[in-house]
Amino acid sequence: xxxxxxEVKGKDIVLIxxxxxxxxxxDCGQAFRWEKVCGGAYKGYALNTPxxxxxxxxxxxxxxxxxxxxLALWADYLDLYTDYGEIKRRLSCDKTLAAACSxxxxxxxxxxxxxxxxxxxxxxxxxNIPRIKGIISRLVEHYGCFPDFRTxxxxxxxxLGFLRAGFRAKYIIDAAKKLDTNTLDLDEICAMPIGxxxxxxxxxxxxxxxxxxxxxxxxxxxxxxxxxxxxIKRVMERYYPNGLPECTKGIEGIAQQYLFHYxxxxxK
DNA sequence: TTCCAGGCGTATC
DNA sequence: GATACGCATGGA
Numbered sequence: 615x616x617x618x619x620x621e622v623k624g625k626d627i628v629l630i631x632x633x634x635x636x637x638x639x640x641d642c643g644q645a646f647r648w649e650k651v652c653g654g655a656y657k658g659y660a661l662n663t664p665x666x667x668x669x670x671x672x673x674x675x676x677x678x679x680x681x682x683x684x685l686a687l688w689a690d691y692l693d694l695y696t697d698y699g700e701i702k703r704r705l706s707c708d709k710t711l712a713a714a715c716s717x718x719x720x721x722x723x724x725x726x727x728x729x730x731x732x733x734x735x736x737x738x739x740x741x742n743i744p745r746i747k748g749i750i751s752r753l754v755e756h757y758g759c760f761p762d763f764r765t766x767x768x769x770x771x772x773x774l775g776f777l778r779a780g781f782r783a784k785y786i787i788d789a790a791k792k793l794d795t796n797t798l799d800l801d802e803i804c805a806m807p808i809g810x811x812x813x814x815x816x817x818x819x820x821x822x823x824x825x826x827x828x829x830x831x832x833x834x835x836x837x838x839x840x841x842x843x844x845x846i847k848r849v850m851e852r853y854y855p856n857g858l859p860e861c862t863k864g865i866e867g868i869a870q871q872y873l874f875h876y877x878x879x880x881x882k
Numbered sequence: 883t884t885c886c887a888g889g890c891g892t893a894t895c
Numbered sequence: 896g897a898t899a900c901g902c903a904t905g906g907a
Contacts, residue, residue, distance in 0.1 A: 643888060735888075742887040745905060780903025785890085822890045843888035874888075 615695045620684070627676040627684045633698035635720020636669050642875050644832055645724045646734050646747045647754070660691045661727040662759045693722050705869055707861040710853045714876035721871050724832065728800040729793070730760055731833025732815075735825045736785050749779045766790035785820025792818055804834045811836070831867040840866040848881075849873045 620629040640648035640656050648658035655668040665688065666677040676684055689695060702719065706712035726734075738746050754760050756776060766774075767790040774783040792798045798818070803811045808830065815826040823842075830839035840858070842850070862869040 738887090739889040740887060740902080741889090741904080742906070745887080748905090778904065781890090781901095782903080820890065824889055828888070841888070844886090845888070878888095 616697050618685075618689060618694055622681050623675075625678050625680075627679055627681065629674045629676065629694075630672055631674055631694060632672055633702070633720060634672070634674065634692070634694075634722055635718070636667065636674075638718045638720040638875065639692070639722045639724065642718070642721060642871070643743050643878075644871065645726060646738075646743070646750045647760075659754075659760070660687060661730050663687060691725055693725055696722075698722055701865060701868055704861055705865070705872065708859040710849075711859070711861070711869055711872060714872040717879070718872065718875045721875060723835075723837070723868055723871060725835050726832050727760075728804065728829070728833040729763055732789060732800070732821075732825075732829040733760075733766075733786060735828035735832070736789060736818075736820055737779060737782050738828070739782065739820070739822075739825060741782075749777050749782075752777050763790040763793040767794035782820065785818070788819040789821070800833075808836055808838060827867075831870075837865045837867045840870055843874075845874055845877050846870060849877050 618629065619631070620627055622628075636654065636656050637650070640658065641650060645658070648656050651657050651666075653668065655666065657664070657666050659665070663683070665679065668675045668677065676688055679688070698721075702715040706715055734746070734750060737749050741749075757765065766786060769787060769790075771783040771787060774786065777783060779786070793800065798814055803814045806814065811830060811834075812823070812826045815821050815829055816823070821829070827839045827841040830836040831841060840846075858866060858869065
């Protein structure tokens with residue numbers, strides 16, 4: 615576990631941090647509630663806690679927060695206690711991954727709230743990133759916060775019409791209901807062996823292998839989870855027809871982050 | 883206009 | 896178990 619190099623400056627926290635880039639981490643399709651504002655800064659939320667963050671080189675300012683919130687919430691959310699330099703050195707044994715890591719060396723895995731991640735990736739299916747962001751922004755605007763599953767379990771596909779989420783609305787409701795009735799429990803799923811956890815998540819209507827994998831990786835920090843979407847499918851066909859290299863073992867999900875960003879921008 | 887997007891459920895074989 | 900198709904919506 616890495617110690618952090620930071621200091622409190624009035625109402626701000628100033629952090630010196632390597633292997634971290636705001637665009638690469640907050641705008642790479644893993645979290646959908648961060649908005650780029652002027653000067654390369656970002657505004658966003660971890661569940662219902664807001665943050666305004668600015669950067670100059672490797673110096674990051676967490677505005678208008680306190681040390682307790684920074685250490686307990688933001689440092690964990692941005693996975694700052696993990697050494698991504700070490701992770702990149704390990705992944706760089708493989709040629710393609712070495713290229714992907716140096717293409718976007720400031721990617722970090724965001725450790726999101728379990729429910730927020732599950733809900734977000736249900737919405738993500740057969741959808742594009744700008745539109746996913748739009749649906750989630752209408753969701754939080756409507757409720758004034760990210761609604762908990764109890765709140766959404768009281769809705770219907772029709773009453774969620776304002777989301778314009780299409781066929782996904784009924785899936786959100788099924789997830790909310792299964793959690794609200796305690797048919798499923800995300801804390802329990804989080805503690806399960808990954809096979810069992812996948813199986814449980816896929817009991818939700820609208821949650822298949824890809825969404826389950828995303829819920830595990832982004833919401834439960836299961837770094838061995840490996841979501842395969844259309845982009846990663848292309849990566850696998852082109853570079854890894856015989857499967858992932860050995861150096862990814864246990865951190866397949868983090869490798870996937872670098873590869874996803876790499877292939878998407880390569881083809882633009 | 884048509885195609886596609888961080889897929890999944892269902893029908894059919 | 897594999898494969899084909901429909902699904903809501905909106906940007907390119």
